[in-house]
Amino acid sequence: MLRSLLVIALACPPVFAATDLPDLGEVSRQYFSDQEEQSLGRAILRDVYADPRYLDDPVAETYLNQLGYKLVSVSSRSQRDFTFFVVDDPSINAFALPGGNVGVHTGLLLAAQSESELASVIAHEIAHVTQDHMARMVAAQSQSYWPTMAALALALLASRSNANVAGAAIASTQAYAIQNQLSFSRDYEREADRLGYDMLGRAGFDPHAMSSFFERLQRANRFYDTSAPAYLRTHPITSERIADMEARSESAPYHQVPDSLDFQLVRARLRARTDNPADALNTARASLKDKRYSSAIAARYGLVIALLRARQYGEAETETQKLLAAKSGSALIQLLAAQVAAEGGNSALALQRYQSGSREYPGYRPLQYGYIDTLLTAGRNSDALALADRQLDLYPGDRRLWQLSAKTHARLGHQLMSHRAQAEAAALSGNLVAAIEQISLGIKTGDGSFYDQSAAEARKREWQAQEKAQRGK
Secondary structure, eight states: HHHHHHHHHHOOOOOOGGGGOOOTTTTTTTSSSSHHHHHHHHHHHHHHHHSBBBBHHHHHHHHHHHHHHHTTTSSSTSSSSEEEEEEESSSEEEEEEEOOOEEEHHHHHHHHHSSHHHHHHHHHHHHHHHTTTTHHHHHHSSHHHHHHHHHHHHHHTTTTTTTTHHHHHHHTTHHHHHHHOOOHHHHHHHHHHHHHHHHHHHEEEHHHHHHHHHHHHHHHHHTSSOOHHHHHHHSOOOOOHHHHHHHHTTSSSSOOOOHHHHHHHHHHHHHTTTSSSHHHHHHHHHHTTTTTOSHHHHHHHHHHHHHHHHOOOHHHHHHHHHHHTTOOHHHHHHHHOOOHHHHHOHHHHHHHHHHHHHHOTTTOOOOOOOHHHHHTTTHHHHHHHHHHHHHHHHHOOHHHHHHHHHHHHHHOOHHHHHHHHHHHHHHTOOHHHHHHHHHHHHHTTTOOOOOHHHHHHHHHHHHHHHHHHHHHH
């Protein structure tokens, strides 16, 4: 049953050169409009953020979005909005859903042997979105399939934590009947392969990585029975597809593309958070001692994270000093150094490191999240609010900044603005009902200026209209 769901939610396309792509026009949108997809995308995000398997790690998520948008920028629809998120699941999988939502399992991040291999899978998923494969499937059937697609997409998220729930959802949405009519899903896979391949080269990654990664997965599949890697079940890999990718690679000049340090650091970060703290620490120490790593800096970074989990703050600071001495030029290391000081109880050093990191990496938002939170911990509420406001001026669509803004306003006794910020965060998380509830609570406080009250009322009406339209679908 799970496979039936995933085939629908992730169905894949053919092998056309970029110039041979079909003109989608209004055909694919006749039954599944942009507005409907955006509405469904918001509902999906709401369930993503509420799902226990969603990995709420700003560092890993920021890296994934940076990598994803590097590929999107060279795609056929570079102006489209995407949201890349991490699913805390050891299986090797990735999936695309309506609304430009792309999920990547931690298992895939750790299984990829190079950044280009990881990019090849993400590029494949991006192609599913840019080519409107979901909308084209709906258009190929009838309008009655729109609610079915919505239910299936949401059931996919349920399957991450409870396969039985997903099975019931699939049965209730007639997945088998739809699957039997999707005779062109292999064409979709081939199309995603070819467009993904083109994205890899244009974004500066090794295009050979796509065929090598898929071929390695196919070889590994020979050792599986019913427990084949999730990616193979949802994206059936054929010899024909691999041969097509290899043929395209032969005509491309080979050049080795080194992995970014951030790729290595994020993988070390994910490895350090697996198992219990004691086992994770032993593994990290052994890896560094035996030199079983591709990057010594990344191995030490993972050790520091494991030390933090084990609450061994003194040793964590010692190892952090070694990382800083290496002068790697990574915002991730500067952030970790500040976190080590903060968790070790040295708020003055933490603030110094956050301030230094913010100057050196002004666009790295995880640093700003930590900086604001540490200012609040130090009782510097007004400074925290000023920083949050400056960041929101730059990034008004950042739900984490709105959550921190709500926290700072609450500390300062600004009831309306605190509820308003919570409402903005809820709306950006796809939960319009919660947004309306929060903004209503804020308005009822009678707090704030006439301008603040008027702005809140206007925002409430805007969300009510959106929520009404969403319910009408």
